[in-house]
Amino acid sequence: xxxxxxxxxxxxxxxxxxxxxxxxxxxxxxxxxxxxxxxxxxxxxxxxxxxxxxxxxxxxxxxxxxxxxxxxxxxxxxxxxxxxxxxxxxxxxxxxxxxxxxxxxxxxxxxxxxxxxxxxxxxxxxxxxxxxxxxxxxxxxxxxxxxxxxxxxxxxxxxxxxxxxxxxxxxxxxxxxxxxxxxxxxxxxxxxxxxxxxxxxxxxxxxxxxxxxxxxxxxxxxxxxxxxxxxxxxxxxxxxxxxxxxxxxxxxxxxxxxxxxxxxxxxxxxxxxxxxxxxxxxxxxxxxxxxxxxxxxxxxxxxxxxxxxxxxxxxxxxxxxxxxxxxxxxxxxxxxxxxxxxxxxxxxxxxxxxxxxxxxxxxxxxxxxxxxxxxxxxxxxxxxxxxxxxxxxxxxxxxxxxxxxxxxxxxxxxxxxxxxxxxxxxxxxxxxxxxxxxxxxx
Amino acid sequence: xxxxxxxxxxxxxxxxxxxxxxxxxxxxxxxxxxxxxxxxxxxxxxxxxxxxxxxxxxxxxxxxxxxxxxxxxxxxxxxxxxxxxxxxxxxxxxxxxxxxxxxxxxxxxxxxxxxxxxxxxxxxxxxxxxxxxxxxxxxxx
Numbered sequence: 001x002x003x004x005x006x007x008x009x010x011x012x013x014x015x016x017x018x019x020x021x022x023x024x025x026x027x028x029x030x031x032x033x034x035x036x037x038x039x040x041x042x043x044x045x046x047x048x049x050x051x052x053x054x055x056x057x058x059x060x061x062x063x064x065x066x067x068x069x070x071x072x073x074x075x076x077x078x079x080x081x082x083x084x085x086x087x088x089x090x091x092x093x094x095x096x097x098x099x100x101x102x103x104x105x106x107x108x109x110x111x112x113x114x115x116x117x118x119x120x121x122x123x124x125x126x127x128x129x130x131x132x133x134x135x136x137x138x139x140x141x142x143x144x145x146x147x148x149x150x151x152x153x154x155x156x157x158x159x160x161x162x163x164x165x166x167x168x169x170x171x172x173x174x175x176x177x178x179x180x181x182x183x184x185x186x187x188x189x190x191x192x193x194x195x196x197x198x199x200x201x202x203x204x205x206x207x208x209x210x211x212x213x214x215x216x217x218x219x220x221x222x223x224x225x226x227x228x229x230x231x232x233x234x235x236x237x238x239x240x241x242x243x244x245x246x247x248x249x250x251x252x253x254x255x256x257x258x259x260x261x262x263x264x265x266x267x268x269x270x271x272x273x274x275x276x277x278x279x280x281x282x283x284x285x286x287x288x289x290x291x292x293x294x295x296x297x298x299x300x301x302x303x304x305x306x307x308x309x310x311x312x313x314x315x316x317x318x319x320x321x322x323x324x325x326x327x328x329x330x331x332x333x334x335x336x337x338x339x340x341x342x343x344x345x346x347x348x349x350x351x352x353x354x355x356x357x358x359x360x361x362x363x364x365x366x367x368x369x370x371x372x373x374x375x376x377x378x379x380x381x382x383x384x385x386x387x388x389x390x391x392x393x394x395x396x397x398x399x400x401x402x403x404x405x406x407x408x409x410x411x412x413x414x415x416x417x418x419x420x421x422x423x424x425x426x427x428x429x430x431x432x433x434x435x436x437x438x439x440x441x442x
Numbered sequence: 443x444x445x446x447x448x449x450x451x452x453x454x455x456x457x458x459x460x461x462x463x464x465x466x467x468x469x470x471x472x473x474x475x476x477x478x479x480x481x482x483x484x485x486x487x488x489x490x491x492x493x494x495x496x497x498x499x500x501x502x503x504x505x506x507x508x509x510x511x512x513x514x515x516x517x518x519x520x521x522x523x524x525x526x527x528x529x530x531x532x533x534x535x536x537x538x539x540x541x542x543x544x545x546x547x548x549x550x551x552x553x554x555x556x557x558x559x560x561x562x563x564x565x566x567x568x569x570x571x572x573x574x575x576x577x578x579x580x581x582x583x
Contacts, residue, residue: 150473152479153480153483153486278462278466278469281469281482283486283487283490283491283556284490352479354473358475358476362476362477362511365474365475366444366446366447366510367444369447369474369475370445370447373449397474
């Protein structure tokens with residue numbers, strides 16, 4: 001089987017099995033076996049919560065390093081619009097793009113404007129396509145993966161529109177080809193990412209084989225070098241060439257603010273997304289047109305690879321929208337024309353990647369379900385995690401799948417020990433009585 | 443012959459805080475069994491509508507969920523006002539929902555017809571002043 005790229009790796013040397021990642025994982029994708037954490041790839045949605053909490057810094061998001069880009073003649077950095085919110089409150093986006101060029105990129109290209117184009121495309125889609133409602137935004141890759149894994153019924157609800165990241169990367173490449181006379185393969189586009197999920201989306205795009213992004217670098221990784229050169233690049237045109245409501249996309253509600261449809265929801269956080277998806281699966285919320293869903297509770301400003309506190313960053317995004325959001329950066333009619341030429345549409349279907357069932361055979365799965373339930377009844381149901389599975393339910397499942405044994409539960413082991421010692425005591429007592437009887441006989 | 447797996451849920455009328463939990467649990471069980479997604483959706487809709495009917499109208503109910511490799515069955519036995527005219531209640535668009543229930547997105551008169559549409563076999567019996575029993579059968583293809 002094709003080995004899938006993983007955006008998160010656990011360093012076995014550094015891992016001390018302290019279970020913080022396992023406890024926080026929203027999809028129960030981590031187990032600790034032999035005091036080492038391991039990732040169950042079929043359950044992981046690359047949300048990056050484990051990166052955030054690991055006390056041993058053993059959970060490593062996989063991004064690129066600068067040397068990976070030496071093979072390109074020309075490099076273009078595209079910062080996630082989140083990047084604009086990581087510096088002092090009045091540093092304009094244009095200065096940040098200049099700083100990226102200063103530290104060595106051939107060029108730097110804004111993606112907020114692409115967010116505005118994509119918003120117009122979403123509006124067109126909502127107005128013209130009669131598909132199952134509510135439509136769900138596909139721009140948070142962790143949310144897409146959650147749908148693939150847990151809600152295959154909702155795959156048709158994901159709006160088939162390309163992400164601002166891909167649109168910006170494609171535009172940037174075409175411009176460089178035109179202006180510099182380069183071939184596509186000579187240009188490297190590097191996305192400055194707030195989270196591991198975006199990295200995964202560039203390596204394994206769910207719908208198609210090819211991404212226009214050639215590599216990603218974490219915001220936290222590039223931050224110090226930008227901070228250093230910022231004072232040198234402050235002088236220059238700090239006008240509003242980077243503008244429009246697309247600047248608001250990194251916060252909860254940012255997408256919906258760009259739409260005119262009234263029946264829209266904005267959701268931040270996986271547990272709320274799960275509640276909403278359950279409702280849609282139950283046939284509810286059909287009068288809602290569009291749902292903007294983010295796996296991070298504060299949306300992309302809360303990504304695990306950011307530097308700035310999510311709430312401060314959110315404040316800065318709001319201020320940027322206030323300063324630069326009023327005037328659109330795109331000509332609406334032009335974008336509508338492009339939409340009609342399928343400039344934004346995503347071909348193909350997103351496949352479902354369901355979690356491994358208890359058994360491939362339904363009859364056997366049923367038997368295992370029965371066994372799982374019986375074992376679960378014997379467990380303390382306090383989800384202590386000492387067994388190395390995050391909850392008593394997942395532990396019972398791991399046992400019936402043969403990936404753990406019932407004795408891994410300290411409570412069951414203790415019961416076993418109690419029975420054993422009671423039996424031993426009983427034997428010792430019986431033996432003592434026999435010895436006494438023999439003595440008396442003599 | 444595989445033993446059917448069965449689980450029972452107690453549903454409390456008027457308890458909107460826990461409304462939907464039984465159907466969520468049923469879905470979770472089916473996902474562990476690896477049955478196909480379209481089938482799960484039919485079960486989800488039928489179970490959820492049945493559960494919400496109890497929450498909105500009845501005092502309480504026992505909901506029993508049974509699954510074999512061939513078929514799933516959901517039985518709902520409620521203590522509640524009962525349905526005086528079942529034929530009318532089964533008509534699409536007929537509803538006795540209060541304005542509050544409609545505000546919450548219910549009461550389009552689709553509940554019972556929706557359950558029937560998603561079932562392969564559907565039975566309903568009711569006694570006014572005592573309660574209603576639903577029997578929902580859906581075949582696993």
